[in-house]
Amino acid sequence: MTLIKSISGIRGTIGGAPEDGLNPLAIVKFVAAYATFIRENTSVDTNKVVVGRDARISGPMVRDVVVGTLVGMGFDVVDIGLATTPTTEIAVAMERACGGIILTASHNPRQWNALKLLNENGEFLNAAEGAEVLRIAGSEVFTFADVDHLGKVIADATYKQKHIQRVLDLPLVDVEAIRAANFRVAIDCVNSVGGIVLPDLLYALGVKEIFKLHCAPHGNFSHNPEPLPENLTEISALMTQAKADVGFVVDPDVDRLAIVCENGEMFGEEYTLVAVSDYVLSHTPGNTVSNLSSSRALRDVTCAHGCEYNAAAVGEVNVVAKMKETNAVIGGEGNGGVIYPACHYGRDALVGIALFLTHLAKKGMKVSELRTSYPSYFISKQKVRLTPEIDVDAILAKVKERFARQDITDIDGVKIDFPDKWVHLRKSNTEPIIRVYSEAHTMKEAEELGGELIQIIREISGR
Numbered sequence: 001m002t003l004i005k006s007i008s009g010i011r012g013t014i015g016g017a018p019e020d021g022l023n024p025l026a027i028v029k030f031v032a033a034y035a036t037f038i039r040e041n042t043s044v045d046t047n048k049v050v051v052g053r054d055a056r057i058s059g060p061m062v063r064d065v066v067v068g069t070l071v072g073m074g075f076d077v078v079d080i081g082l083a084t085t086p087t088t089e090i091a092v093a094m095e096r097a098c099g100g101i102i103l104t105a106s107h108n109p110r111q112w113n114a115l116k117l118l119n120e121n122g123e124f125l126n127a128a129e130g131a132e133v134l135r136i137a138g139s140e141v142f143t144f145a146d147v148d149h150l151g152k153v154i155a156d157a158t159y160k161q162k163h164i165q166r167v168l169d170l171p172l173v174d175v176e177a178i179r180a181a182n183f184r185v186a187i188d189c190v191n192s193v194g195g196i197v198l199p200d201l202l203y204a205l206g207v208k209e210i211f212k213l214h215c216a217p218h219g220n221f222s223h224n225p226e227p228l229p230e231n232l233t234e235i236s237a238l239m240t241q242a243k244a245d246v247g248f249v250v251d252p253d254v255d256r257l258a259i260v261c262e263n264g265e266m267f268g269e270e271y272t273l274v275a276v277s278d279y280v281l282s283h284t285p286g287n288t289v290s291n292l293s294s295s296r297a298l299r300d301v302t303c304a305h306g307c308e309y310n311a312a313a314v315g316e317v318n319v320v321a322k323m324k325e326t327n328a329v330i331g332g333e334g335n336g337g338v339i340y341p342a343c344h345y346g347r348d349a350l351v352g353i354a355l356f357l358t359h360l361a362k363k364g365m366k367v368s369e370l371r372t373s374y375p376s377y378f379i380s381k382q383k384v385r386l387t388p389e390i391d392v393d394a395i396l397a398k399v400k401e402r403f404a405r406q407d408i409t410d411i412d413g414v415k416i417d418f419p420d421k422w423v424h425l426r427k428s429n430t431e432p433i434i435r436v437y438s439e440a441h442t443m444k445e446a447e448e449l450g451g452e453l454i455q456i457i458r459e460i461s462g463r
């Protein structure tokens with residue numbers, strides 16, 4: 001059994017001993033710590049916390065414990081039921097709540113679940129805030145309410161439609177253009193909440209023909225839920241069989257979006273953000289942001305529009321902070337996460353779908369043709385496993401010295417930018433591993449660059 005406590009939330013496999021998994025005792029402790037933190041730091045006075053969950057089998061159990069603990073801490077709970085991560089984020093802001101908890105382990109397999117913690121803006125806690133929640137949990141410095149000050153539960157099933165309407169109301173979403181294109185759309189919702197929201201969104205956008213895969217939200221994921229090409233063979237075959245124009249795949253909490261071309265080939269998760277940004281920048285020029293491990297294609301497209309690109313440390317909260325700092329009009333992560341501030345500051349597959357379909361309709365081309373219109377890059381993802389006693393930070397410092405003549409970024413590990421490629425080295429927070437991400441114009445070049453850095457790391461470490 002596994003329990004991972006980090007600044008971004010608490011995730012783990014269901015069951016096990018108190019400190020070994022995500023079980024009721026662990027859930028109570030961390031939710032009580034979060035409630036204590038929120039009470040001491042919120043600027044709103046509604047005393048409400050929003051709770052939403054994906055369709056995992058463990059969801060009802062986790063929901064009951066989370067809601068009971070919040071009520072026991074004296075908070076009123078707005079329970080929005082089965083809901084996407086972005087829907088829950090939007091609900092926090094619309095409710096003027098103190099915060100929110102999303103019950104989802106994102107792309108992790110069915111035995112996992114997690115508590116994702118939001119502030120009063122419906123955004124993830126930053127590093128310092130997350131560390132404080134962990135400190136409170138570790139010291140168990142929290143006090144439950146007496147019988148006269150218990151909270152109450154307010155069920156609200158309206159936020160799915162409110163989220164869809166917010167997307168429809170975006171000025172750059174053109175429902176008439178999408179309707180006129182008569183798109184045939186295939187979707188794979190991996191048996192989670194995407195299955196109850198994507199069809200409604202697509203119909204509202206004017207799509208008349210939808211071919212559904214795994215839309216029943218029962219939580220028994222039909223395949224590995226991470227939307228990577230090796231897990232998407234079914235929708236790839238469906239594209240040609242159904243003669244669909246485009247395919248959309250989401251993860252269990254619907255904050256990541258993968259796109260499939262009409263010929264069954266993958267558009268590429270890295271290019272979801274690139275294509276949507278291209279459309280947004282063509283109408284509202286401005287800055288863009290992605291994390292250091294995302295494709296250089298976004299920078300190229302941004303520059304082609306005469307705008308400025310900035311990189312952030314890995315992690316949604318870091319991307320959002322950089323977007324606010326630079327007043328970016330669009331940003332996100334290369335894992336298919338689109339963050340569009342005109343809607344809200346959170347990765348949102350619904351926003352990505354609506355903007356992409358508008359872009360595709362206005363371009364009047366096939367998805368595969370749109371893909372070839374963007375700079376072509378390939379990313380290799382490798383890692384080096386080291387022994388626990390090795391000083392990983394010292395190794396990264398020596399790598400930085402060795403490549404001092406290149407363009408170096410060290411806000412999150414070490415990224416080395418060459419004229420036509422890059423490599424990013426990041427230290428794992430949970431194990432003695434250096435992650436080695438590299439990008440070039442061919443996969444062979446990307447893998448060779450990553451392999452070269454791995455060899456240098458081994459030389460420095462004496463392995």
